[in-house]
Amino acid sequence: MKQITGLRKQRRSGVWAVLFLAAAIATGLTSCIPLDRPAPTAPPTAGPPVPAGSGSTAAIPPFSHVFVIVMENREYGQIIGAPDAPYLNQLASTYGLARRYYAITHPSLPNYLALLSGSVQGIANDCPTCEVTAPNLVDQLERHGRTWTAYVEDLPAPCFNGPFAGGPGSVLGTSGYVRRHNPFMYFRDIGRDPIRCQHVVPLTRLAADLTSGYLPALVWITPNLEHDMHSGSTREGDIWLSGLVPRLLASPAWQNGGVLFITWDEGQTSDGCCGNAAGGHVPTLVIAAHGRRAFTSDQLYTHYSLLRTIEEAWQLGYLGHAADPTTRSMADFFR
Numbered sequence: 001m002k003q004i005t006g007l008r009k010q011r012r013s014g015v016w017a018v019l020f021l022a023a024a025i026a027t028g029l030t031s032c033i034p035l036d037r038p039a040p041t042a043p044p045t046a047g048p049p050v051p052a053g054s055g056s057t058a059a060i061p062p063f064s065h066v067f068v069i070v071m072e073n074r075e076y077g078q079i080i081g082a083p084d085a086p087y088l089n090q091l092a093s094t095y096g097l098a099r100r101y102y103a104i105t106h107p108s109l110p111n112y113l114a115l116l117s118g119s120v121q122g123i124a125n126d127c128p129t130c131e132v133t134a135p136n137l138v139d140q141l142e143r144h145g146r147t148w149t150a151y152v153e154d155l156p157a158p159c160f161n162g163p164f165a166g167g168p169g170s171v172l173g174t175s176g177y178v179r180r181h182n183p184f185m186y187f188r189d190i191g192r193d194p195i196r197c198q199h200v201v202p203l204t205r206l207a208a209d210l211t212s213g214y215l216p217a218l219v220w221i222t223p224n225l226e227h228d229m230h231s232g233s234t235r236e237g238d239i240w241l242s243g244l245v246p247r248l249l250a251s252p253a254w255q256n257g258g259v260l261f262i263t264w265d266e267g268q269t270s271d272g273c274c275g276n277a278a279g280g281h282v283p284t285l286v287i288a289a290h291g292r293r294a295f296t297s298d299q300l301y302t303h304y305s306l307l308r309t310i311e312e313a314w315q316l317g318y319l320g321h322a323a324d325p326t327t328r329s330m331a332d333f334f335r
Helices: 007-029 086-094 108-117 137-143 168-172 205-212 234-249 303-313
Strands: 066-071 096-102 148-152 200-202 218-222 259-264 284-288 295-302
Touching: 066 108, 066 234, 066 303, 086 234, 086 284, 108 137, 108 303, 137 148, 137 303, 148 205, 205 234, 234 259, 259 303, 295 303
Parallel strands: 066 218, 066 259, 096 295, 148 200, 148 218
Antiparallel strands: 096 284, 259 284
8 A cells, every 4th residue: 555645644544544443343343242341151162072083084194283374255266277376276286175165154254263163153244353252273282282373464463452453454454464364362262361362473473483493383374464365466365375385385394294274264155065164165275295296185175174184183172063074174185
């Protein structure tokens, strides 16, 4: 966005920022829990965690590290075979591609919550200030002694819990950071815990961690609104990934038994499957150091499948709809 100069423009921009913030917060408060009120007990999930391996006929390898990158708002056909995504198509043809993978719902936020907890937690909009009380992947990881970090582009500082950051563009939803793409801060036992939330950090931290050789077991990466294709073009997102992904694949963390999942939060249709997904047909890449190469899966998968795959690999038990009989782990990528 062009730099705004001049006192008159600054005042005008400030007025618009206040108006958009007020509208965003008003929208969020209609169905979510404000941060300044106690959170009620979360709605029941699809059952207690199930021992890993239950309902699964194929073993998932015990990944050394899991990398997850979540992009935005593209259908399968807008990426796979698209001339604007040459790097992604190179990855898809070299590693693994899920041909029939579906997001859960619309809009963005419920899909992020589903990836982290196996449920949309009763949220049906992009509420900017709400929170939930529910079991989540971080609880599982810490219970089993595994480390995690969420690297979030344009996040101002660890533990930042504001609805957006990065100037007027973030208020308008055109650039910068937005909380709705950072599901960790929505969970009360993360966002309000001063120790846990220190693991939600700016993406700039990743370069130092790669250089030092320290990476947590789970590496979650959220790009900003331009690089995740929400407001930027497919080509912009593809170029951004072409600068980031090679550094991940060059790391010992990936090379010694790691896996990288690149998925999209939602598509632009209501296509779905499996009785619990209708958020569009989205591309998902499975890039595993010891996985199948040049492989395309025709199995039906959803965001719950990705969560279940991580849970099975590390024997964490299952959360929410990850335990459903219709949810398959993505085992065929590793046979």
